[in-house]
Amino acid sequence: MGSARNGQDGSMLHKLLLAGAAPLALASCGGATVLPDATFLTEPASLTVAPRRTGYADPIRNYTARPVVEPADWRELNRSQERG
Numbered sequence: 001m002g003s004a005r006n007g008q009d010g011s012m013l014h015k016l017l018l019a020g021a022a023p024l025a026l027a028s029c030g031g032a033t034v035l036p037d038a039t040f041l042t043e044p045a046s047l048t049v050a051p052r053r054t055g056y057a058d059p060i061r062n063y064t065a066r067p068v069v070e071p072a073d074w075r076e077l078n079r080s081q082e083r084g
Contacts, residue, residue, distance in 0.1 A: 044051065
């Protein structure tokens with residue numbers, strides 16, 4: 001019974017390889033596709049308007065240091081945040 005199963009697995013592997021290799025083989029028979037002209041992607045949209053210059057923005061400008069502290073009693077924290 002184990003050998004029959006191995007035979008089926010091998011057959012299935014061959015079918016998968018054939019299914020994967022067939023499109024590659026057929027695609028290689030065709031001519032090369034000419035790519036479209038994409039130079040417009042690197043050119044400015046308008047030659048009369050200068051590009052905007054952006055300055056450096058400090059990513060940690062509004063950073064607030066919060067040192068590690070011992071955990072507080074969560075019941076007290078809840079009471080302090082209750083709506084009064």
